Amino acid sequence: MDRKSFLTTIGFGVMGFVGSIFGSMGFNSKRSNEICGPTDPSSTSANFGVVTTPAVSDNYQNSIGVGGSLRGTNTYGSMAHPPFFIKEEYTERFYYPPNYSNSKNKTKEFQLNLFPLSVNIAHNVNYQAWTFDGVVPGPILRANLGDKLRIHVKNSSPDPHSLHFHGTHDPLEDGWEPIPASGERTYEIEAGPIGLHPYHCHVPPLMVHTAKGLYGALLVDPPVKRKPAHEFVLTFSGWDTKGQGKNDFYTWNGIAGIYDRYPMKVPVGERVRFYIQNMMEREPVMTFHLHAQTFDIIRSLGTIVPDGHSDVVTIGQTERVVIEFVLKKKGRYMFHPHQTHMAENGGMGWIVAV
Numbered sequence: 001m002d003r004k005s006f007l008t009t010i011g012f013g014v015m016g017f018v019g020s021i022f023g024s025m026g027f028n029s030k031r032s033n034e035i036c037g038p039t040d041p042s043s044t045s046a047n048f049g050v051v052t053t054p055a056v057s058d059n060y061q062n063s064i065g066v067g068g069s070l071r072g073t074n075t076y077g078s079m080a081h082p083p084f085f086i087k088e089e090y091t092e093r094f095y096y097p098p099n100y101s102n103s104k105n106k107t108k109e110f111q112l113n114l115f116p117l118s119v120n121i122a123h124n125v126n127y128q129a130w131t132f133d134g135v136v137p138g139p140i141l142r143a144n145l146g147d148k149l150r151i152h153v154k155n156s157s158p159d160p161h162s163l164h165f166h167g168t169h170d171p172l173e174d175g176w177e178p179i180p181a182s183g184e185r186t187y188e189i190e191a192g193p194i195g196l197h198p199y200h201c202h203v204p205p206l207m208v209h210t211a212k213g214l215y216g217a218l219l220v221d222p223p224v225k226r227k228p229a230h231e232f233v234l235t236f237s238g239w240d241t242k243g244q245g246k247n248d249f250y251t252w253n254g255i256a257g258i259y260d261r262y263p264m265k266v267p268v269g270e271r272v273r274f275y276i277q278n279m280m281e282r283e284p285v286m287t288f289h290l291h292a293q294t295f296d297i298i299r300s301l302g303t304i305v306p307d308g309h310s311d312v313v314t315i316g317q318t319e320r321v322v323i324e325f326v327l328k329k330k331g332r333y334m335f336h337p338h339q340t341h342m343a344e345n346g347g348m349g350w351i352v353a354v
Contacts, residue, residue, distance in 0.1 A: 129213035138216030259349025
């Protein structure tokens, strides 16, 4: 059974939100206003911007556990919770890479609109972010090795920004030169090597532009496809919400505790593949630890052959890694950074094998 059929069967409700990713890839589909709100840069906030967050008492908030159930005193869970208006059927946007229909086209065109937006990174936590297309992280882009990518960037921001890709490309397309406010720029690069590549703004001060949300992921597939798997793209980041120069919250794909409340669901005995990147500023390193199971590690770009095996992997700033594993028994499998403060403040989550 493929992933789509499986998730449909278990009622995960993913199809209603698939356009939120595809919209960046030339499908002319629009993001769901129920989740993101308007992507018009003149709008001051989207639904991520807490304007309609229902009031929830602190006692109730602290009692919410996995799947929204009440937590007992001995039950694990993140101390930071997602906004309560985010429902399970909307969560596809937070981790699935797109399965694009133009995979045979050697030239792929993408449109990115860059503008500031007020976003919710946790329950009752509002952050004035800079965004690609109104979401943090930005849209997941996907291509095959050797494809020509044409990425048109509109800077609908009052500040200069740019688009820089990791990987191999023409230095004239490297993206360190600013796009002025209200300006536009088209970048042309060749997709490669295979693997996961961050993209981000590269205008100084770099830490500020990245930490405020200007990052995303480009996934480059090999000519010989990887083994079938349930795929998830996970971008880790930290947030200085108090303006004191240190991270207060930690998020997978922009939302604290999203996989604590809504665990990822996968079938027992089937391969799972995580594409993980660390886009956290202000701290040099994080680790990814999976409970009760070990995984193959593909750290090197340009290959699909594992070069390690463990239950924990260390990832520095802007580094990325591909891990693959199979959960052989039904149950809940915890994952988190092994830096305790990161896990407690948004970075802890679950995978449920069913």
